[in-house]
Amino acid sequence: MIQILDAGQIPLAEILARTEDSRDVSGIVAGIIADIRENGDAALLRYEKEFDKAELDALEVPPEQLDQALAGLEPGLRAILEEAAENIRTFHRCQVQNGFLLNETAGVVLGQKVTPIEKVGVYIPGGTAPLISTVLMDCIPANIAGCREIVMASPPTCGGDVHPAILAAARIAGVNRVFRCGGAQAIAALAYGTESVPQVDKIVGPGNAFVAEAKRQVFGRVGIDMIAGPSEILVIASAASDPRHVAADLLSQAEHDRNACAVLVTDSSALAHAVAAELERQLPLLPRAEAARASLEANGKIILTRDIPQAIAIANQLAPEHLELCVDNPFDYLDQVENAGSIFLGRFCPEALGDYFAGANHTLPTSGTARFSSPLSVEDFVKKSQFIYYSASALSGASGRIAAFARQEGLEGHARSALAREAREGAEQ
Numbered sequence: 172m173i174q175i176l177d178a179g180q181i182p183l184a185e186i187l188a189r190t191e192d193s194r195d196v197s198g199i200v201a202g203i204i205a206d207i208r209e210n211g212d213a214a215l216l217r218y219e220k221e222f223d224k225a226e227l228d229a230l231e232v233p234p235e236q237l238d239q240a241l242a243g244l245e246p247g248l249r250a251i252l253e254e255a256a257e258n259i260r261t262f263h264r265c266q267v268q269n270g271f272l273l274n275e276t277a278g279v280v281l282g283q284k285v286t287p288i289e290k291v292g293v294y295i296p297g298g299t300a301p302l303i304s305t306v307l308m309d310c311i312p313a314n315i316a317g318c319r320e321i322v323m324a325s326p327p328t329c330g331g332d333v334h335p336a337i338l339a340a341a342r343i344a345g346v347n348r349v350f351r352c353g354g355a356q357a358i359a360a361l362a363y364g365t366e367s368v369p370q371v372d373k374i375v376g377p378g379n380a381f382v383a384e385a386k387r388q389v390f391g392r393v394g395i396d397m398i399a400g401p402s403e404i405l406v407i408a409s410a411a412s413d414p415r416h417v418a419a420d421l422l423s424q425a426e427h428d429r430n431a432c433a434v435l436v437t438d439s440s441a442l443a444h445a446v447a448a449e450l451e452r453q454l455p456l457l458p459r460a461e462a463a464r465a466s467l468e469a470n471g472k473i474i475l476t477r478d479i480p481q482a483i484a485i486a487n488q489l490a491p492e493h494l495e496l497c498v499d500n501p502f503d504y505l506d507q508v509e510n511a512g513s514i515f516l517g518r519f520c521p522e523a524l525g526d527y528f529a530g531a532n533h534t535l536p537t538s539g540t541a542r543f544s545s546p547l548s549v550e551d552f553v554k555k556s557q558f559i560y561y562s563a564s565a566l567s568g569a570s571g572r573i574a575a576f577a578r579q580e581g582l583e584g585h586a587r588s589a590l591a592r593e594a595r596e597g598a599e600q
Contacts (some may be wrong), residue, residue: 326353
């Protein structure tokens with residue numbers, strides 16, 4: 172049974188407590204990365220045999236296999252994927268940024284240019300279900316950004332194939348190349364390159380503790396999107412909410428794994444107890460009931476507050492990955508929400524809508540990192556360069572002040588560099 176807590180009677184630290192994977196895998200991952208760097212494809216094939224039980228004769232999936240997977244997709248599912256992909260494109264096209272130019276002073280031009288990252292790697296986990304939604308969510312923004320090469324890695328089955336639905340989604344999302352490799356070894360291959368796998372400039376995508384640690388260790392050699400933790404949902408619900416809907420939404424995250432975090436915050440004691448009862452009714456009906464129950468027992472909470480503003484204050488402290496506002500007039504509260512990955516407004520906006528279909532991204536900050544980071548976006552796949560132009564007369568007018576500034580910091584070489592062109596002041600560049 173999920174615990175029901177009164178926000179006025181327990182410390183905030185207890186409300187915010189999360190249980191996460193505490194395994195220290197850093198040494199194992201460091202060894203895998205070093206092996207991939209030294210032995211390339213040979214090490215990658217060896218790890219695929221050891222970890223994924225796949226005997227591979229080639230790492231790259233032939234392009235025609237992607238075409239065949241898309242053609243073989245059940246028509247109804249293909250139509251759904253195509254519609255979801257178009258929703259994702261529509262949303263993410265609005266994120267495209269242009270550079271800017273400032274020319275407000277004679278002889279001075281400042282600006283910023285936006286350039287796509289040339290090569291990006293996208294990791295798609297394997298496991299019990301093909302994460303075709305993540306293919307769309309992580310690859311379409313890269314495509315919109317204009318990345319020249321989108322390289323995807325996904326673990327093969329024991330038969331040596333990547334799930335055909337993942338391959339079909341890759342074709343829809345505009346992926347250039349797909350490789351059969353998973354885990355920390357795939358991240359290492361993307362970061363350093365092997366004989367088959369190209370080295371990329373940035374790696375995105377979720378994964379288990381080994382994948383997360385590998386991303387942490389290769390950061391600096393390549394960029395990464397984030398270190399993803401267990402999935403989270405916080406539902407703020409007022410008394411008029413349907414306990415069946417609230418329970419179903421909590422279970423949609425609890426079923427991920429035992430480390431997932433599902434929390435209800437409500438100002439209604441009656442709703443709190445009704446949701447607790449409804450969870451017990453719905454849990455046995457889930458195919459993943461064991462994982463969901465373990466998650467609720469470890470991390471699940473129902474928190475009673477005096478009102479909705481207090482509930483939002485708790486949400487801002489928790490900074491959840493997913494935040495549902497199951498209240499009347501949810502837009503009235505939107506400006507009060509400061510820390511959340513994705514915000515679901517109203518009683519007809521389940522978290523699954525964002526996972527699959529609406530178009531906003533589902534790769535979101537977890538573990539409280541929504542306090543300072545954002546969902547995956549087109550901006551993750553571009554880089555920005557600034558530029559400066561001064562004419563000779565413009566520099567002459569500023570060089571004395573630049574030199575004075577530099578000397579205040581004790582950097583005489585900087586000062587002399589600013590003053591060195593004074594003798595050629597008459598020549599406009």
